[in-house]
Amino acid sequence: MAEGPGAAPPHDCPGTSSAQAGRAAACQGCPNQGLCASGGVAAPDPAIEEIKEKMKTVKHKILVLSGKGGVGKSTFSAHLAYGLAEDETKQVALLDIDICGPSIPKMMGLEGEQVHQSGSGWSPVYVEENLSVMSVGFLLSSPDDAVIWRGPKKNGMIKQFLRDVDWGEIDYLIVDTPPGTSDEHLSIVQYLSSTHIDGVVIITTPQEVSLQDVRKEINFCHKVKLPIIGVVENMSGFVCPKCKNESQIFPLTTGGAEKMCQNLNISLLGKVPLDPQIGKSCDKGQSFLSEIPESPATSSYRNIIQRIQEYCGLHHSQEKII
Amino acid sequence: MEETGLRGNLAGVKHILLVLSGKGGVGKSTVSTELALALWHTGKKVGILDVDLCGPSIPRMLKAQGKAVHQCDSGWVPVFVDQDKGISLMSIGFLLEKPDDAVVWRGPKKNALIKQFISDVAWGELDFLIVDTPPGTSDEHISTVESLRPYKPLGAVLVTTPQVVSVGDVRRELTFCKKMGLRVIGIVENMSGFVCPHCSECTNIFSKGGGEELAKHAGVPFLGYVPLDPHLTQSLEEGKDFIQEFPKSSAFPALAYIAQQIMDSTAPQGS
Ligand SMILES: Nc1ncnc2c1ncn2[C@@H]1O[C@H](COP(=O)(O)OP(=O)(O)OP(=O)(O)O)[C@@H](O)[C@H]1O
Ligand SMILES: Nc1ncnc2c1ncn2[C@@H]1O[C@H](COP(=O)(O)OP(=O)(O)OP(=O)(O)O)[C@@H](O)[C@H]1O
Ligand SMILES: [Mg+2]
Ligand SMILES: [Mg+2]
Numbered sequence: 001m002a003e004g005p006g007a008a009p010p011h012d013c014p015g016t017s018s019a020q021a022g023r024a025a026a027c028q029g030c031p032n033q034g035l036c037a038s039g040g041v042a043a044p045d046p047a048i049e050e051i052k053e054k055m056k057t058v059k060h061k062i063l064v065l066s067g068k069g070g071v072g073k074s075t076f077s078a079h080l081a082y083g084l085a086e087d088e089t090k091q092v093a094l095l096d097i098d099i100c101g102p103s104i105p106k107m108m109g110l111e112g113e114q115v116h117q118s119g120s121g122w123s124p125v126y127v128e129e130n131l132s133v134m135s136v137g138f139l140l141s142s143p144d145d146a147v148i149w150r151g152p153k154k155n156g157m158i159k160q161f162l163r164d165v166d167w168g169e170i171d172y173l174i175v176d177t178p179p180g181t182s183d184e185h186l187s188i189v190q191y192l193s194s195t196h197i198d199g200v201v202i203i204t205t206p207q208e209v210s211l212q213d214v215r216k217e218i219n220f221c222h223k224v225k226l227p228i229i230g231v232v233e234n235m236s237g238f239v240c241p242k243c244k245n246e247s248q249i250f251p252l253t254t255g256g257a258e259k260m261c262q263n264l265n266i267s268l269l270g271k272v273p274l275d276p277q278i279g280k281s282c283d284k285g286q287s288f289l290s291e292i293p294e295s296p297a298t299s300s301y302r303n304i305i306q307r308i309q310e311y312c313g314l315h316h317s318q319e320k321i322i
Numbered sequence: 323m324e325e326t327g328l329r330g331n332l333a334g335v336k337h338i339l340l341v342l343s344g345k346g347g348v349g350k351s352t353v354s355t356e357l358a359l360a361l362w363h364t365g366k367k368v369g370i371l372d373v374d375l376c377g378p379s380i381p382r383m384l385k386a387q388g389k390a391v392h393q394c395d396s397g398w399v400p401v402f403v404d405q406d407k408g409i410s411l412m413s414i415g416f417l418l419e420k421p422d423d424a425v426v427w428r429g430p431k432k433n434a435l436i437k438q439f440i441s442d443v444a445w446g447e448l449d450f451l452i453v454d455t456p457p458g459t460s461d462e463h464i465s466t467v468e469s470l471r472p473y474k475p476l477g478a479v480l481v482t483t484p485q486v487v488s489v490g491d492v493r494r495e496l497t498f499c500k501k502m503g504l505r506v507i508g509i510v511e512n513m514s515g516f517v518c519p520h521c522s523e524c525t526n527i528f529s530k531g532g533g534e535e536l537a538k539h540a541g542v543p544f545l546g547y548v549p550l551d552p553h554l555t556q557s558l559e560e561g562k563d564f565i566q567e568f569p570k571s572s573a574f575p576a577l578a579y580i581a582q583q584i585m586d587s588t589a590p591q592g593s
């Protein structure tokens with residue numbers, strides 16, 4: 001496993017705004033090396049300081065990541081938000097940085113909503129008094145609108161989401177991300193670099209085609225020093241509603257998330273089975289947890305959410321001691 | 323060189339098609355792989371270009387992990403999947419030192435590699451070049467479509483799963499195709515229904531019909547439903563040839579039909 005700065009694998013772009021831009025070992029042979037090295041090696045973006053100020057009112061920050069597409073990142077992010085917000089004394093915010101494929105507005109029942117400009121910035125859209133949401137979806141005028149943007153424009157949007165949204169006092173900020181290890185991921189980490197990120201929840205499905213990408217994501221987390229709260233295995237097994245037999249639609253050919261977590265020494269937070277009602281709840285923009293409270297998937301989600309709460313609580317009290 | 327009408331390394335490639343989706347995990351790489359196998363079984367020479375740089379899946383799906391690309395006079399020699407060199411493949415997976423290395427690249431670097439993939443791979447003679455893409459409408463997609471434009475790609479196959487959440491993203495992908503002047507060959511609805519192997523009850527785990535509705539709504543051809551089929555997942559896990567090994571399996575007819583549609587759509591242009 002590539003860990004620590006010395007062992008950084010090649011192909012690892014330090015990012016155009018890094019002091020290493022154009023100078024890191026990985027920049028050798030990159031077609032943009034000259035550009036990066038000369039391009040006025042960026043002084044740290046002043047937004048980072050502004051974001052630090054902004055984030056002082058946010059207690060916990062959790063990123064939801066996966067190298068693989070369609071494994072249930074957005075579904076999990078949405079239900080983590082719903083679940084945490086069931087405690088009315090907690091203020092929860094959900095930020096969607098999947099700029100080209102925002103799913104959160106639909107899943108939170110907010111499709112067609114627009115953000116409003118207030119004196120202190122953009123106001124997020126509220127599901128409940130204690131649950132607010134921000135997504136590029138709220139800035140589009142029609143469901144056919146495509147966001148055909150290259151990296152820099154996406155990064156600009158993410159910066160604005162962090163700096164210019166009037167988040168207010170928040171207990172939990174949950175960030176849903178697109179798959180991969182590229183602009184969006186580097187930007188969120190960079191813009192939050194002077195604040196404290198509690199950690200990352202990694203979502204996977206059981207099969208190797210997914211795990212092989214997820215291991216890359218875990219290496220990314222190590223590289224940028226993001227603590228990993230744990231891994232959720234989603235879509236693990238399907239129980240036929242008629243005969244009650246279980247089928248492994250996405251088979252554990254290499255031992256699934258459990259084996260991977262053992263090998264990499266990270267926590268497995270839990271497994272969520274396939275349940276057709278989850279997709280339905282997402283499509284209707286409702287909380288599956290409250291719609292189908294008796295489902296095994298619900299109890300699994302709830303256990304996972306509780307473990308994340310405990311992690312954040314522990315983390316927080318440790319920090320105070322230090 | 324493009325200006326002078328030379329097609330360089332793509333000179334011997336008859337048809338280029340892209341597999342796209344706004345949504346992740348809907349089966350783009352699966353459709354790319356099975357389409358390649360199906361076309362190959364009808365005697366076509368097929369290449370696959372994998373432009374998913376952060377999450378390349380095709381090497382595993384065709385059991386080519388660990389193979390290496392070589393340099394030759396005209397550029398990179400792609401990896402051949404079979405002995406007869408009927409399927410050739412280029413992927414960033416072949417350029418990584420360790421398979422778990424993360425490719426942490428921003429747009430410009432991804433764009434540069436994609437351009438290189440398009441100009442520098444010595445494909446030789448191909449009936450079809452299939453381009454597998456990551457989800458979205460961003461750097462990889464813009465660069466791929468722009469770099470391929472001079473070679474007049476046949477068009478794009480869009481993959482979706484039936485849920486509203488997925489169809490919504492694919493709707494935006496349609497807009498992308500329109501804006502980029504890319505013809506949409508059709509929409510595939512993947513993971514559409516699951517037949518229980520124990521009792522034959524069909525459950526629509528990811529709903530049903532969303533892809534077909536979208537095709538109707540957008541006025542583009544519907545290429546069919548591919549059901550959830552554990553034989554298919556298993557084949558892709560192990561890099562087995564599903565088309566050959568599971569012709570009786572539930573996903574087979576749908577995949578074969580899609581390949582047929584693709585071949586038909588090339589017929590008028592004479593191939
Ligand atoms: N456990 C589950 N059972 C059934 N359906 C599920 C489950 N988890 C997620 N889904 C459905 O699978 C689809 C993909 O999930 P989701 O959109 O959350 O994935 P994602 O990782 O965010 O995808 P992307 O990479 O495109 O952002 C959604 O339609 C969702 O409703
Ligand atoms: N019809 C199907 N039946 C069963 N499994 C399927 C089917 N289609 C795809 N899969 C499995 O679902 C997973 C996701 O498919 P695939 O990797 O092709 O999606 P993708 O759209 O390429 O994802 P990404 O957005 O991450 O590139 C794979 O493990 C694949 O084997
Ligand atoms: Mg998502
Ligand atoms: Mg793929």
Ligand SMILES: [Zn+2]
Binds near residue numbers: 240245519520523
């Ligand atoms: Zn059954």
